[in-house]
Amino acid sequence: MFDQSQIQEFKEAFTIMDQNRDGFIDKEDLRDTFAALGRINVKNEELEAMVKEAPGPINFTVFLTMFGEKLKGTDPEETILHAFKVFDTEGKGFVKADVIKEKLMTQADRFSEEEIKQMFAAFPPDVCGNLDYRNLCYIITHGEEKD
Numbered sequence: 232m233f234d235q236s237q238i239q240e241f242k243e244a245f246t247i248m249d250q251n252r253d254g255f256i257d258k259e260d261l262r263d264t265f266a267a268l269g270r271i272n273v274k275n276e277e278l279e280a281m282v283k284e285a286p287g288p289i290n291f292t293v294f295l296t297m298f299g300e301k302l303k304g305t306d307p308e309e310t311i312l313h314a315f316k317v318f319d320t321e322g323k324g325f326v327k328a329d330v331i332k333e334k335l336m337t338q339a340d341r342f343s344e345e346e347i348k349q350m351f352a353a354f355p356p357d358v359c360g361n362l363d364y365r366n367l368c369y370i371i372t373h374g375e376e377k378d
Contacts, residue, residue: 308372315364328356
């Protein structure tokens with residue numbers, strides 16, 4: 232279903248989410264992961280619904296299978312959009328550039344200051360400091376701006 236490099240990336244993501252390092256992702260791990268991403272007030276019901284999507288305890292094999300099922304039939308643009316939507320809690324279609332910069336420089340495969348400069352040079356935030364992630368996703372997956 233996935234190539235070796237993708238499996239390694241999923242393993243890194245799983246390790247980041249498994250906050251208590253017990254080999255399983257549970258509600259508390261999800262709560263801690265959301266907190267690390269800046270989303271503090273996640274409702275218990277939302278966390279329970281996420282955990283209930285799995286057929287049982289979420290170990291790495293279950294995690295990988297769940298992602299395979301979720302990604303089946305999705306295109307890369309949709310996948311990238313979903314990743315950005317985590318930061319767009321109000322559903323406005325943009326996120327603050329400084330929030331994205333902070334997350335990219337402190338989480339998982341950390342960006343350097345130079346990589347951040349390159350990203351914002353290629354796709355600058357607007358005058359209010361907002362990053363239009365929908366358009367950015369389109370450019371990433373199609374190589375040119377929408378008309």
